[in-house]
Amino acid sequence: MAPKSLSCRECGTAYPLEARYVCEQCFGPLEVAYDHSALDPAEAKRKIQAGPAGIWRYADFLPFAERPRDPLEPGLTPLLRADRLGERLGLGELWIKNDAANPTHSFKDRVVAVALAKARELGFGTVACASTGNLANAVAAHAAAAGLDSYVFVPADLEEQKLLATGVYGTRLVGVRGTYDDVNRLCTELCETRPWAFVNVNLRPYYSEGSKTLAYETVEQLGWSLPDRIVCPIASGSLFTKIGKGLEEWLELGLVAGELPAFDGAQANGCSPVAEAYANGWETCRPQRPETIAKSLAIGNPADGVYALELARRTRGAIESVSDTEIRAGIRLLAETTGIFTETAGGVTTAVLAKLAEAGAIDRDERVVAIITGEGLKTLDAVREGFRIEAIEPTLEALEAEIGAAEAVGAGASQAESG
Numbered sequence: 001m002a003p004k005s006l007s008c009r010e011c012g013t014a015y016p017l018e019a020r021y022v023c024e025q026c027f028g029p030l031e032v033a034y035d036h037s038a039l040d041p042a043e044a045k046r047k048i049q050a051g052p053a054g055i056w057r058y059a060d061f062l063p064f065a066e067r068p069r070d071p072l073e074p075g076l077t078p079l080l081r082a083d084r085l086g087e088r089l090g091l092g093e094l095w096i097k098n099d100a101a102n103p104t105h106s107f108k109d110r111v112v113a114v115a116l117a118k119a120r121e122l123g124f125g126t127v128a129c130a131s132t133g134n135l136a137n138a139v140a141a142h143a144a145a146a147g148l149d150s151y152v153f154v155p156a157d158l159e160e161q162k163l164l165a166t167g168v169y170g171t172r173l174v175g176v177r178g179t180y181d182d183v184n185r186l187c188t189e190l191c192e193t194r195p196w197a198f199v200n201v202n203l204r205p206y207y208s209e210g211s212k213t214l215a216y217e218t219v220e221q222l223g224w225s226l227p228d229r230i231v232c233p234i235a236s237g238s239l240f241t242k243i244g245k246g247l248e249e250w251l252e253l254g255l256v257a258g259e260l261p262a263f264d265g266a267q268a269n270g271c272s273p274v275a276e277a278y279a280n281g282w283e284t285c286r287p288q289r290p291e292t293i294a295k296s297l298a299i300g301n302p303a304d305g306v307y308a309l310e311l312a313r314r315t316r317g318a319i320e321s322v323s324d325t326e327i328r329a330g331i332r333l334l335a336e337t338t339g340i341f342t343e344t345a346g347g348v349t350t351a352v353l354a355k356l357a358e359a360g361a362i363d364r365d366e367r368v369v370a371i372i373t374g375e376g377l378k379t380l381d382a383v384r385e386g387f388r389i390e391a392i393e394p395t396l397e398a399l400e401a402e403i404g405a406a407e408a409v410g411a412g413a414s415q416a417e418s419g
């Protein structure tokens with residue numbers, strides 16, 4: 001299979017595979033179109049299974065003529081059966097796709113690896129991005145690994161962990177007093193005047209293709225079969241919709257059989273333009289000014305909002321939002337039942353999963369996959385509240401007293417639970 005062209009999502013006009021993202025005819029967004037005609041599904045599967053242990057095993061479904069060299073290969077993150085969480089929520093078969101297990105600890109490594117491979121192929125020496133945090137981490141790291149110059153533009157009020165974990169790579173990190181949407185607008189303007197590859201502006205069609213690998217991996221890890229439902233966070237809506245595109249491609253080509261899963265989208269109340277449009281039956285999103293602890297999802301004017309709405313409705317999924325309190329509880333629930341510590345975005349996903357399960361929107365016999373997109377150590381403030389550690393004297397007596405006190409609290413807690 002070969003990438004053929006860029007194609008306008010709205011009017012279908014074709015363009016060559018270059019650094020271009022908007023249709024000159026109708027201003028619609030461009031995406032990569034492939035020529036599937038020569039593909040033999042059995043041969044494609046064999047090639048994937050013999051491929052490298054990361055996203056490049058799916059190179060035939062990415063916008064390259066040859067598999068790129070990549071010093072920091074992301075992907076093949078664990079898909080874990082989450083029986084204890086499933087039981088807690090009354091679900092029969094629940095899986096967690098843990099995409100925190102990537103080189104810079106979020107799913108953004110997938111999209112950046114693809115965008116930077118394209119940037120190198122097109123001859124760019126400098127890469128840049130507008131980021132809500134995780135993209136900054138990934139661009140800085142992958143640029144360092146590839147020896148490219150990089151500029152990273154972020155809202156200045158991001159979590160300190162994310163800023164530090166970006167600056168360490170020696171990128172030029174610029175904090176803007178404003179929202180992500182302000183930063184993104186500035187980058188779109190800068191893109192006109194600088195000869196740079198902006199991974200989520202002029203390289204966006206390639207960047208977004210990287211998200212398909214999350215769908216491919218999930219299918220392969222489920223023994224070449226599909227889940228019935230996917231619960232996934234939404235910021236711009238790119239990840240959500242490209243998981244849909246990846247599954248549709250494989251269904252059409254016969255690499256997997258069955259039906260497209262139900263797509264449930266997850267947002268924070270404080271930035272929920274897609275959930276709001278879903279709830280009101282609107283076809284487009286009304287921009288919001290974000291105010292939430294889920295900063296990685298704080299995009300008030302989501303570029304792929306319309307397509308996310310369409311996908312959720314077409315597959316009989318839902319798009320839900322949750323409060324900051326529910327996000328914190330979601331982080332703890334996932335940690336306590338699966339051993340996975342996720343960032344605020346994963347708290348959003350877990351809390352929306354719990355909300356849908358409690359509302360009876362998920363049947364017990366469904367196979368559900370929740371997409372956990374980032375690492376808890378990046379948003380430590382979300383779990384600081386209510387946490388304390390007592391230091392004791394280094395004696396057995398003091399230790400016994402402390403254990404006794406902990407047991408009393410434990411007994412009280414379990415009595416409260418059963419009573």
Ligand SMILES: *Cc1c(COP(=O)(O)O)cnc(C)c1O
Nearest residue numbers: 134235236237238239345373374
């Ligand atoms: C970027 C991001 C997302 C989703 O982003 P989209 O713009 O919707 O593709 C989800 N979770 C985390 C942790 C992210 O960093």
Ligand SMILES: [Zn+2]
Nearest residue numbers: 008011023026
């Ligand atoms: Zn067009």
